Amino acid sequence: MELIDTHCHLTFNDLIRDVDGVIVRSKAAGVTSWITVGTDMQENLKAIELTGRFENMYAAIGMHPHDAKDVTAQTLKELKELSQNKKVVAIGETGLDYHYNLSLHQDQRRVFAEHLRIAAELALPVIIHCRKAFDETMEVLDNHAGQVEKIVFHCFSGSAEQAKIVLEKGYYISFTGVVTFKNARIKQQAAKIVPTDRLMLETDCPYMSPEPMRKQKLNEPALMVHTAEYLAELKEMDLTDFADAITATSKTFFGLP
Ligand SMILES: [Zn+2]
Ligand SMILES: [Zn+2]
Numbered sequence: 001m002e003l004i005d006t007h008c009h010l011t012f013n014d015l016i017r018d019v020d021g022v023i024v025r026s027k028a029a030g031v032t033s034w035i036t037v038g039t040d041m042q043e044n045l046k047a048i049e050l051t052g053r054f055e056n057m058y059a060a061i062g063m064h065p066h067d068a069k070d071v072t073a074q075t076l077k078e079l080k081e082l083s084q085n086k087k088v089v090a091i092g093e094t095g096l097d098y099h100y101n102l103s104l105h106q107d108q109r110r111v112f113a114e115h116l117r118i119a120a121e122l123a124l125p126v127i128i129h130c131r132k133a134f135d136e137t138m139e140v141l142d143n144h145a146g147q148v149e150k151i152v153f154h155c156f157s158g159s160a161e162q163a164k165i166v167l168e169k170g171y172y173i174s175f176t177g178v179v180t181f182k183n184a185r186i187k188q189q190a191a192k193i194v195p196t197d198r199l200m201l202e203t204d205c206p207y208m209s210p211e212p213m214r215k216q217k218l219n220e221p222a223l224m225v226h227t228a229e230y231l232a233e234l235k236e237m238d239l240t241d242f243a244d245a246i247t248a249t250s251k252t253f254f255g256l257p
Helices: 018-030 042-053 064-072 073-082 103-122 133-142 159-170 183-195 221-234 239-254
Strands: 003-008 031-037 059-062 089-095 126-131 150-152 172-175 199-201
Touching: 003 199, 003 221, 018 221, 031 042, 031 089, 031 126, 031 159, 031 221, 042 059, 042 073, 059 183, 064 089, 064 103, 073 103, 073 126, 089 103, 089 133, 089 150, 103 133, 159 183, 172 183, 183 221, 199 221, 199 239, 221 239
Parallel strands: 003 031, 031 059, 059 089, 089 126, 126 150, 150 172, 172 199
Antiparallel strands: none
């Protein structure tokens, strides 16, 4: 089994300080490739640097919607330059977070649109962060329809109804360990209707370890196998078949070898 953690934050302090151990444990568990996601300029640079140390590691770079208020024209210019690096396989995470509201909505929308423009110019896929802003996110994406080839909703927290809308637009859906939680019925119903050629997995570590490891404070890529096991069972699929299918989907989406 060779799974790809399509969204992790390996440069965050708790993980980077033991990154060699994190990678050894991940490989041993069958999670053999990683896309580490930058959330601001400092993390973007760290993410690209880290990919130089591990063969199957790639980076996604962007400015998190939380930090939209700090994004200037200069930031976007730098982001575009950095994304030319051959280990950068996606733009993001970008999108709208109306739960924490750490930046004004108008700033979030402006920066989100700018990310879509950069991704379109460079023909890179986009990782969307969407929290309590589903309709607004779809509206921004509709305004840029046809410009960005591939879009994934990461850490999907919507309903089956919303998943259907996302799929109809041709977008992809990625689940974290949150889908394994006992109180995650709505997300589980959504996961049921997402076909494996549109479904990807991620840890979003260091956050949110999956069941039955939920008590482990620090999540890491090795634990993603529990999410894979859970979803294979939910979809009444053999684990290996499920893993092969979503790994193929992830490789196609991010253009990995
Ligand atoms: Zn996110
Ligand atoms: Zn994230």
